[in-house]
Amino acid sequence: MSVEVIESSPGRGNLYARLPGRGAGRPVILLSHLDVVPADPRTWRVPPFAGTREGGFVYGRGALDCKGIAAVELMAMIAVKRSGEPLDRDLILLATADEEAGGKNGAGWLVHHRPDVVGNAEYCINEGDHIHVLAGGRRVVHVAVGEKTPFWVKLVAHGEAGHGATPPPMTAVTRLIRALNKIRRYRTPIHVVRPVETYFAALAPLEKEPLRTKLAHLAASLDDPIFLAEFARNPRQNALVRNTITPTVLEGSPKTNVIPAEASAHLDCRLLPGEKPSEFLDQLRDVIGDDSISIETLLSFPASSSDPDSGLIAAVRHMAAQELGGAPVVPSVTPGFTDSHYLREHGVASYGFVPFVLSEDEERTVHGTNERVSVENLRGGVRRLVDVLRALPSEAPR
Ligand SMILES: [Zn+2]
Structure with missing residues (x-):
């Protein structure tokens, strides 16, 4: 097995490991990320970075997103190696940096600067969707074949700076509030792609x-x-049926009694597959109806999807029959985005498949408080993932 830590910048490590197969098929990639979003310890029951084990769960930021997945993918690779029966294709493990910040310095960087790592891989298995438990306990395997695409923008309102005691009729801040209120009231059209x-x-x-x-x-x-x-x-x-616009970051004056010359807001817009960012931007300008407010694009890339009838989906169906009592497998679209688009742009069919069985309560802990993964999922996830890898149909090398 070859292992390399590849840094996109000093300290920004991406783990790359490769387990050679018998060489008949094109490689399969197991992708995860090692960075996490922050956690406020005051809102958690346990320290968020301690990895506390309690009541059959491991608690900690990243338990589900995505360190728990990285651990299961690593263990699946080790299980294949220990079995002494290699896959018919190389197995590639990538545990990357930067996903939560858009992936430019992680998966995106690797695809552009170290294309040898990805090579001519056929499939990538990544985060994105998982095995859902419906009310009544029925399990449904979701495999994400498509994602919405982020279109992050920054609105900047301008005005004269001054003293808070003598405000003019309109300031940068009030202009921004007016724009945000129009956005708050606006309903994006329904579109079922x-x-x-x-x-x-x-x-x-x-x-x-x-x-x-x-x-x-x-x-x-x-x-x-x-x-x-x-x-x-x-x-x-x-x-899943409309573009969404969510105001998140707000910036104005750092002082209560100072009117700033600029006030800004970040909008986390998410577009449906197939939507053109430029057309959406025109709609946004129309809604705001104030040309003095500038709109900067912070992040935008095209929406991508993979074949819902591929050999990988067939392998997941095989696993569901073996391990999950024939639970249905549904190719899904997710409202979030992952690093899968970097792989898809490189020609690798990429799927959001986490081999965890998750209730909605567990799912909600992602980016939230008391993030946790059950010990059963860590164990069963390795078994289910190895089953999928072994069930991948062989094909002639290209
Ligand atoms: Zn993640």
């Missing part, structure tokens, strides 16, 4: 009537305002 329609149609048979028929024909169903209101009450469902 093809992969989303397919996704809900695949989920439909798991539901009872009348929801079953409604999900089977989602675009038509959403024309009914009553069903739309009900459907969109679920934030995840809402995010």
Whole structure:
């Protein structure tokens, strides 16, 4: 097994390991990231960076996103090595930096500066979706084949700086507030794109009537305002049928009594697959209706997706039959984004598949408080992942 730590800049390490296969197929990549988002210890039951084990769970920032996944992917690689039965293809492990900041200095950097690492890999298995538990305990394996795409922008409002005691009618701050209020009231149009329609149609048979028929024909169903209101009450469902605009970072004056010359807000916009950022930007300008507010793009890349009928999906179905009592496998679209687009741009079919069985309560701890992964998932995840790797169909080398 060859191992290398590749730094995109000093201290920014990306782990790369390669376990040679028998050489018949193109390599498969197991991708994860090692960076995490911050955690405020005051809101946690346990110290967020201690890895506390309690009640069958390991608690800690990154337990699910993504260190727990990195551990399972590493253990799967070691399990294949220890078995003495190599795969018919090279197995590549990548545990990268920078994903939470957009991946430019992690997976993106590797693809551009060390294409030899990725080579002619056929598949990549990455974070993005997992095995869901529905009400009643039914399990459904989601494999993300597509993602929404981020379009992060910064609004900057300008005005005359001055003293807070003698405010002019309009300042940079009030102008920004007016713009944000227009955005708050604006509803982006409903648009059911093809992969989303397919996704809900695949989920439909798991539901009872009348929801079953409604999900089977989602675009038509959403024309009914009553069903739309009900459907969109679920934030995840809402995010899958429209572009979203979320104000996050706000900056104005650092002093209570000083009117700043500039006030700014970051908008975390997420676009549906197929949407053009330039057209969305025009809509945004129309909504704001104030040419004095400038809009800078912070992050934007094209939406990407992979084949929902590939050998990898077939291998996941095989695993679901063996390990999960024949649980259905649904190619999904996720509202978030991952590093998968870097691999897809490089020609590698990339799938969001985490071999963890997660309840909605567990899922909600990602980027939240008391993030945790069950010990069962850490164990079972290795077994399920190895099963998928072994079930990948062989093909002639290219
Ligand atoms: Zn992640």
